Structures are given as structure tokens and as C-alpha cells.
Amino acid sequence: MKYISVADAAKKWGISERSVRNYCGLGRVVGARLVGKIWEIPDVAEKPERATRSDKKRTLLDILREEKAARLSGGIYHRVQIDLTYNSNHIEGSRLTHDETRYIFETNTIGLSEKTVNVDDIIETSNHFRCIDCMIDNAHLALSERYVKQLHFLLKSTTSDSRRDWFRVGEYKGLPNEVGGIDTTAPECVAAKMKALLRSYNAKQGKSIEDIIALHVAFERIHPFQDGNGRVGRLIMFGECLKHNIVPFIIDDEHKLFYYRGLKEWDIERGFLIDTCLSAQDKFKTILQKFNIEI
Numbered sequence: 001m002k003y004i005s006v007a008d009a010a011k012k013w014g015i016s017e018r019s020v021r022n023y024c025g026l027g028r029v030v031g032a033r034l035v036g037k038i039w040e041i042p043d044v045a046e047k048p049e050r051a052t053r054s055d056k057k058r059t060l061l062d063i064l065r066e067e068k069a070a071r072l073s074g075g076i077y078h079r080v081q082i083d084l085t086y087n088s089n090h091i092e093g094s095r096l097t098h099d100e101t102r103y104i105f106e107t108n109t110i111g112l113s114e115k116t117v118n119v120d121d122i123i124e125t126s127n128h129f130r131c132i133d134c135m136i137d138n139a140h141l142a143l144s145e146r147y148v149k150q151l152h153f154l155l156k157s158t159t160s161d162s163r164r165d166w167f168r169v170g171e172y173k174g175l176p177n178e179v180g181g182i183d184t185t186a187p188e189c190v191a192a193k194m195k196a197l198l199r200s201y202n203a204k205q206g207k208s209i210e211d212i213i214a215l216h217v218a219f220e221r222i223h224p225f226q227d228g229n230g231r232v233g234r235l236i237m238f239g240e241c242l243k244h245n246i247v248p249f250i251i252d253d254e255h256k257l258f259y260y261r262g263l264k265e266w267d268i269e270r271g272f273l274i275d276t277c278l279s280a281q282d283k284f285k286t287i288l289q290k291f292n293i294e295i
Contacts, residue, residue: 184223249280
């Protein structure tokens with residue numbers, strides 16, 4: 001099969017090069033492939049039909065599901081997988097770089113320098129990719145304990161923690177723990193607290209970003225699992241934003257310290273954490289703009 005460039009396709013179809021790239025990124029050009037950072041388009045490919053009103057109403061969740069199903073490389077699904085996985089694991093101490101995370105996702109192999117890396121960092125990176133897929137598949141459903149436990153099971157499966165008798169993969173913690181020197185819910189009270197939290201949250205109508213952030217704070221204070229609570233909690237936040245067509249966000253290095261401060265001082269000043277999340281949201285909006293995605 002012969003391939004033509006974006007410029008050639010734009011000239012052939014009578015549209016801008018940007019429109020061609022957008023069509024390719026959305027998987028609307030049959031057979032188009034991304035080689036490095038350059039789109040190659042089959043010379044027999046037909047110009048996609050103009051977006052209908054129905055197309056314009058597609059949500060970010062719709063797009064992520066389409067790109068996931070098409071295994072599209074170089075789109076927003078690809079970007080979310082790498083950025084969310086790298087940043088969420090990095091907050092928890094993973095030593096893998098962004099490039100190494102990208103390499104694992106794109107090749108399913110490990111490409112490391114001479115540095116020493118904990119095997120769990122690699123396993124949890126691969127597991128986190130599966131968690132994101134699970135989040136995308138279940139984002140339309142009401143939050144449930146079963147789903148929350150499933151995320152934890154996917155994240156911690158086959159790690160060194162999973163081989164410890166006292167560690168419960170995919171189940172609530174059996175031993176007391178703390179976060180940032182602050183006590184969390186006692187193990188024997190976790191199930192009741194989680195049921196009450198999810199029942200109260202699900203009963204709210206018209207969820208706002210503030211509601212989602214408040215859910216995250218409550219979840220982290222319960223700290224229902226022995227480990228992995230931060231990553232599971234941030235996956236839930238991202239998924240809830242997708243469900244309610246709110247621009248999601250990723251807590252990165254730029255926002256990490258402000259994020260921790262906001263969690264700790266939520267009872268004193270909620271604006272600290274809300275402003276941090278809104279700043280991260282603004283950063284994610286610039287990514288969506290690059291892919292010509294509007295929410």
C-alpha cells in the first residue's frame with residue numbers, strides 16, 4: 001500500500017493540514033498510521049465526512065473509548081495512559097522516568113539505563129495501564145465498592161506486597177495505617193465508612209468538580225487499603241470527571257506539594273486543594289486543545 005503525507009492529503013481533500021491531523025488522531029482516517037510524530041495516510045483513503053451535531057456532542061470519555069478500542073497510537077488515550085501513570089506512580093516514589101514509562105506502554109518491554117530500579121515500579125506501571133482501561137470501561141457506572149476494590153486488585157497484583165500474608169490485594173486493609181502522620185480509619189470500620197461515603201456521594205445530583213475533590217479527600221482519610229490508596233483515589237477522581245463531562249486533571253510534580261498541603265488542610269481552607277486541582281485542570285485543558293477536543 002502506498003502512503004501520502006498530511007500535506008498531500010490536505011491538498012487532495014481540500015481541507016487544512018490541521019484538520020487532517022485531527023481526523024487521524026480521532027481514528028477517522030482508515031489505515032492512517034503514526035510513524036514517530038508523522039502521520040502516514042493510505043493514498044486510497046477517503047476524506048472523512050463532516051462532523052454531524054451528534055459527533056460534536058462526543059465526550060472525552062467517548063473519545064477515550066474509541067481510541068482504546070482502535071488501539072490508536074499518538075492520541076489522547078495514549079497521552080493519558082502515559083501521563084497519568086507516570087505522575088501518579090511518581091508521587092508514590094517510583095523511580096521510572098516519563099520516557100521509561102512511555103517505552104513500557106508503547107513496546108511492552110523494559111528499556112532502562114544502568115540505574116537500579118525496583119521491580120515493583122515496573123510491575124505497578126504495567127498494572128496502572130490496566131487500571132486506566134478499567135476506569136474508562138466503568139466510568140459510566142455509579143461508584144461501587146466492587147469497582148474500587150477491582151482497581152486496587154489490578155494495581156497491586158503480582159507485586160511483592162501481594163506475596164505478604166498480611167497484605168490484602170483487592171480487599172480492605174487488615175492492619176491500621178496512617179498517611180502523612182495522620183491516623184486513618186481503623187480496619188474494622190473501613191467497610192461501613194466506604195459504604196456510607198459511596199452512598200452519600202452517589203445520591204448527589206449534578207456532581208461538580210468540588211464534589212469530586214471532596215470525595216477524594218474523604219477516600220484518602222479512610223485510606224481503605226494497606227497501600228495504593230493515592231493511586232486508586234486519583235483514578236477514581238479522573239473517572240468521575242469523565243463520567244460527568246468535567247475536564248479531568250493529573251497531579252504532577254508542579255502540583256504535588258500543593259496537593260499534599262490541600263489534603264492536610266482541607267478542614268481549615270478547602271480553597272487550597274480546589275485551587276490546586278483547578279490549576280492542574282487548566283494544564284490538562286492545554287493538552288485537550290492540542291488534540292482539538294472540547295468539553
